[in-house]
Every structure is written in C-alpha cells, then in structure tokens.
Amino acid sequence: MSIEQAIRARRSVRGLLGPPLDDGELRALVALALAAPAPHHTRPWRFVDVAPPRREPLATALGEVWRADMEADGVPRAQQVRALARSRRQLVSAPTLLLGCLVPDGLRRYPDEQRWRAEWGLAQQSFGAAVQNLLLAADGRGLGAFWISAPLYAQQAVRAALDLDAEWEPQALVALGRRDPGYTPFDRPEPDLGRHLVRR
Ligand SMILES: Cc1cc2nc3c(=O)[nH]c(=O)nc-3n(C[C@H](O)[C@H](O)[C@H](O)COP(=O)(O)O)c2cc1C
Known part of the structure; x- marks a missing residue:
C-alpha cells in the first residue's frame, strides 16, 4: 500500500476483539510512534501498557x-x-490499552508563562504525530485501534490510578486489538479543500 493509500484507509475502529497484542507487536508499534517528528530532537512521550x-x-x-x-x-x-x-x-474490554503521556524531556524551560505554554504546545503537537504513526502502523498490520481522549480531562486521577510520576501528563488512551468484522466506521465526509485550504 502506498503511504497515501494507507493514510486514506486508516479508520478509527471501535469494535475490537482479542487477543491482546503480543509483546513484539506492541513494541513494534511504539517504536514507530517514537519515530514521529518532535521539537529539538526530543521524544517527550511515554506509553504505558495498562494491564487488565x-x-x-x-x-x-x-x-x-x-x-x-x-x-x-x-x-x-x-x-x-x-x-x-x-x-x-x-x-475494560480493550484487548490492549495504551496510555500516552507527555513528559518535559529535553524541552526548553522559559521563565515566562507564554513561551513555556508554547513549548508545551510543541510537545502536544508532537504527541499527536506519534499517535498518528501508531494508528497508521496498527491499521497497516490489519489491527483495529481508536483514540480515547478522557485522560486529558482527568490527568491527576489517571496519574494516581496508575502510580505515574508527577511529571507525566496523561494525554490519551489508544485501544488496540483485532478488528471486529461487524464494526462499520462512522461516515467520513470527502475533504472540502475549498474551505480547508486558503491562499494568501
Ligand atoms: C485528539 C483526538 C481525540 C479523540 N477522542 C476520541 C474519543 O475520546 N473517543 C473516540 O471514540 N474517538 C476519539 N477520537 C477519534 C475521532 O473521533 C476520529 O478520529 C474521527 O471521528 C475521524 O474518524 P476516523 O479516525 O475513522 O477517520 C479522537 C481523535 C483525536 C485526534
């Protein structure tokens, strides 16, 4: 499959079946997530395989x-x-459940709030790139996966539930497994470039 076909073919698959990903599959997907672009040659992410x-x-x-x-x-x-x-x-039913966190590894520390927020914004952008790598790679292997954003709204609660370091900022969960053949993804409208691409 070409890269363009892979990008078009990927869908959020919320109908997942076991078994959990084996260690090799999970490590391969996380390794590809870690190949995402990130600011200042950093990898400000941690992934937690959340056990049942x-x-x-x-x-x-x-x-x-x-x-x-x-x-x-x-x-x-x-x-x-x-x-x-x-x-x-x-x-509870996700065959594999992966939590993604941001960490301040290698990020620039600014004395003012505005630049620190921008720096953290860079890290968040890179997290999205890492998760997209992972989703695309899972799809390419014939697996199903979808993003769950709940941890971003409850970071302290997630840290406490999983005994995570105080510096780790939970961002999102990714549920992974085999695709349930009965699952149909939501409709995805064709791109509207007239609206989403402007020229100045
Ligand atoms: C930042 C972000 C948060 C998302 N949160 C959720 C979520 O909490 N639950 C969920 O089922 N899907 C979630 N999704 C998946 C989107 O709903 C999905 O990507 C979108 O509807 C487009 O569908 P597609 O992935 O099949 O192309 C999230 C996606 C992103 C990028």
Whole structure:
C-alpha cells in the first residue's frame, strides 16, 4: 500500500476483539510512534501498557471526574449513567490499552508563562504525530485501534490510578486489538479543500 493509500484507509475502529497484542507487536508499534517528528530532537512521550487489573480502577478514577463534570453541566442522570458505562466498557474490554503521556524531556524551560505554554504546545503537537504513526502502523498490520481522549480531562486521577510520576501528563488512551468484522466506521465526509485550504 502506498503511504497515501494507507493514510486514506486508516479508520478509527471501535469494535475490537482479542487477543491482546503480543509483546513484539506492541513494541513494534511504539517504536514507530517514537519515530514521529518532535521539537529539538526530543521524544517527550511515554506509553504505558495498562494491564487488565488496572482497568477497573482507572475507569473509576476517570469516571468520577467525568461524572462531576456532567453533573455540573446539568447532564441528566440517565445520560450520565449510559456514558459512564460505555466508557468503562471500552476501557475494560480493550484487548490492549495504551496510555500516552507527555513528559518535559529535553524541552526548553522559559521563565515566562507564554513561551513555556508554547513549548508545551510543541510537545502536544508532537504527541499527536506519534499517535498518528501508531494508528497508521496498527491499521497497516490489519489491527483495529481508536483514540480515547478522557485522560486529558482527568490527568491527576489517571496519574494516581496508575502510580505515574508527577511529571507525566496523561494525554490519551489508544485501544488496540483485532478488528471486529461487524464494526462499520462512522461516515467520513470527502475533504472540502475549498474551505480547508486558503491562499494568501
Ligand atoms: C485528539 C483526538 C481525540 C479523540 N477522542 C476520541 C474519543 O475520546 N473517543 C473516540 O471514540 N474517538 C476519539 N477520537 C477519534 C475521532 O473521533 C476520529 O478520529 C474521527 O471521528 C475521524 O474518524 P476516523 O479516525 O475513522 O477517520 C479522537 C481523535 C483525536 C485526534
């Protein structure tokens, strides 16, 4: 498959079946994630393979934060219960669950908040590139995968649930497994270059 075909073919696959990825598959995917472009020749990322016994406590920690947010937003209770149950199911049933974190490795420390925020922004951009590498590589191997953004909203809770270093900033989970042949990805509209590409 050409690179262009691979990019077009990749989809978020939320219907996943076991078994978990074996160690070689997981290491190969993370190695490709680590080949992503990053600022100042750094690799400001950590990936955590979240073992099954950690999943329920992780789902509870994430769920408590999300439930409080939904409550404050006035989301009806029945809707909260459905959303939390779905999220817990996704975390617990993922054949492999990988947490991606940002770390300040090699980043420039500025005395002012504005430049430090920009520097952290660079690291976040590079994290997206790393995850895209991983998603593309998983797709290329015939695996299914999808991104779960919940950790970004509950960083302290995730750190505590997984005993992570205080400097690690949880960003996203990636669920990985074999593709459920019954899963159909959401519609993805054709690109609208008239709107998304402008010239000045
Ligand atoms: C930053 C980011 C956060 C996302 N968060 C979630 C998420 O929490 N749950 C989920 O099912 N998909 C999530 N996705 C996947 C998107 O929904 C998906 O990429 C988008 O709908 C396009 O579909 P495709 O990946 O099949 O092309 C996320 C993607 C990105 C880049």
